[in-house]
Amino acid sequence: MMVISGPFERHDHASCRTRALAQAEEVCGDRLTAVRRRVLEMLLESHVALGAYDVLERLRSEGHRAQPPVAYRALDFLVAQGLAHRIERLNAFIACHRPADCEAPAFLICRACNRVAETGNAPKRGALARDARALGFEIEETVIEAQGLCPTCQTP
Amino acid sequence: MMVISGPFERHDHASCRTRALAQAEEVCGDRLTAVRRRVLEMLLESHVALGAYDVLERLRSEGHRAQPPVAYRALDFLVAQGLAHRIERLNAFIACHRPADCEAPAFLICRACNRVAETGNAPKRGALARDARALGFEIEETVIEAQGLCPTCQTP
DNA sequence: TCAACCTTGTTATACTATAACATATCCCGT
């Protein structure tokens, strides 16, 4: 599978955003309520991961008197629908910019600018899957998160 | 690389433990102080990941009047020496049972019994490394954590 | 009508992690 989202390349981020939002509406219909939609829009504003409390703060700055569970619920919903991903290493969340094509995502996290690229991977064929099979371990989900420096941040 | 630690297979865990401890002493010398050694021993007691506060509680139950930084410092030291690994998904730590052979670990986490197997992987050749190279992203470290069911827990 | 389900509001609390400062020890060069 190829790279499916390109924060580290020049791209038309506005269409990047509107496409993802359109796909979200298609997937969720009614269930994309106001708060959920607003949180998704926040995540889509950039390719930087947001913590739950970042989201909460933004909601509050918009006049919503929200408590932590509001942010977590919205994020949990988006993750469950495949519209967002949790980045374990950052305790934070990014929007999925290609929910329709996203099956087994892996992430490239720039430790300097905090942008996160989503790439696809083929876990069924890798060394990990082979080892798991040899042990009789049944993999249900794999977290793959690489940290490093994006092209921009390599040249200070 | 092959599977380097076998919690999901029948194995002689006592020697599993003493070997890791011997390697730790060799790597650290003096720097494996009493607390650090004790924490490593705790992690080596089983293949289940322990949270920092689990470690803290055990220290306290042994008469050590420890505060959270004591546990975190010991764990951070062990991780820095390659004697333990942090499991991001669990916010917890496991001992490395083969520190001498451990370069780019990946983990198999059983969601039922919480045991964690460490396996090696070859990130230089995988699809992720290829995508990163295509983007000019320089990977420094990769977290690979698979969740699922170990052989024992698949048959309830 | 009412029951089941989903969504949101709200309070309180649990869990995870680190900052900051104090104290002690050891090793080393003078």
Added chain:
DNA sequence: ACGGGATATGTTATAGTATAACAAGGTTGA
């Protein structure tokens, strides 16, 4: 012996992340 740097530990306080539990409204369909 002295002083200074590096390392390790002790201690207090606080920051950051996440969820339990209960209340209340809305929709849907039997």
